[in-house]
Amino acid sequence: MRKVGYALVHNKLVFISKKEIIWFNKFHQTITNKFRESIQGYAFISIWIFGFLTLTLYPLLSSLYYSVNKVTITGGEGIQFESVGFDNYVQIFTTDLDFVQYLQEFIGDIVIQLPIILIVSMLIAILLNQKIKLRGFFRSIYFLPVIIVSGPVINELLQQEAGSIPLIQELAVIETIENTLPGFLADPISNLFSQIIIILWFSGVQIVLFLAGLQKIDNEIYEAAQIDGASPWESFWKITLPSLRNIILVSAVYTVVMLATFSTNSIIKHIQTLMFDTSRGYGYSSALAWVYFLIVALLLGIVVLLIAYQKKPKTKKARRSI
Incomplete structure (x- = not known):
């Protein structure tokens, strides 16, 4: 098989064939396209992810934490939590x-x-x-x-x-x-x-x-x-x-x-x-x-x-x- 090129692998020059170059170019193009599509997809849903984390998931977990506590709100000390376990559910x-x-x-x-x-x-x-x-x-x-x-x-x-x-x-x-x-x-x-x-x-x-x-x-x-x-x-x-x-x-x-x-x-x-x-x-x-x-x-x-x-x-x- 005729060597038509070389590549640097672990600080050593390795000769590669034409088929290997074609395969590498296709693989690199495929990875690049998939990465580009992934970035675009994540960019489109990033607003929804941010809204879900801040407006849904955080209040959901906060309410779960509140449910096992006695919550009191005062003007000077703010929100205070006193753990009561499952007494609220009982x-x-x-x-x-x-x-x-x-x-x-x-x-x-x-x-x-x-x-x-x-x-x-x-x-x-x-x-x-x-x-x-x-x-x-x-x-x-x-x-x-x-x-x-x-x-x-x-x-x-x-x-x-x-x-x-x-x-x-x-x-x-x-x-x-x-x-x-x-x-x-x-x-x-x-x-x-x-x-x-x-x-x-x-x-x-x-x-x-x-x-x-x-x-x-x-x-x-x-x-x-x-x-x-x-x-x-x-x-x-x-x-x-x-x-x-x-x-x-x-x-x-x-x-x-x-x-x-x-x-x-x-x-x-x-x-x-x-x-x-x-x-x-x-x-x-x-x-x-x-x-x-x-x-x-x-x-x-x-x-x-x-x-x-x-x-x-x-x-x-x-x-x-x-």
Whole structure:
């Protein structure tokens, strides 16, 4: 093999061939391109990393440290910490009866409102996906409340008892539910009817998600099913619903997080109130926030398991004919 060049390795000249030079140039160019792309990628996400470290991770770890301490704030000495171990967490389930009551109400609202929001959003998305006049206008109408309506506006509507439909009040639907059903069922169902307009406002993002999922389904599949004699109901159960499984999962997770963090949530208000309480303060409210976070994470895990888990049918092996 003819030597056409040399390289300095460990202070010694080493002759190299033409193939080795070509390979080295390609390797150097590949490494340079990858390094350049990596630098560009890190530059793009550096702002997000900085924001995550300063605005999310640091407050998260600080609240975890606060939760195992009694935090007092004085004008002269500033913030003082007194370690109390897990006493704050013990007090949550032994002395804070309001939190336990709010937690039961929140779980009841999730059980009742989550499937209704998903069903209503899916039905509206199916209607808006049809070929009707002013379809774009109606899509905008259903999504506008997500942009316009804020927490104070919804709080004002709830205080004025304007979250329900007048026909429900005229027919005394809520009173009938409270008189016939037990308390643990009557409370979330009556809240559902009394806040039906608010629930429709909560459905804007889910409607958009379902619309995106419906538009990805090929119409030829429905045409083939119609040729085979499938009814619209069978097409919905066999084609539409299985195709929207991932969208249902994303919408369910979004709905749980939205209901858990919205300003009308009683647990959020309870944590904010105790934050400025002189007897409990930041330490106890941080422990409350962590317990609430773990419960919401557990609920999200249950929702994901219920929606995403699908038992695969067992297939029998075909026997070979002799």
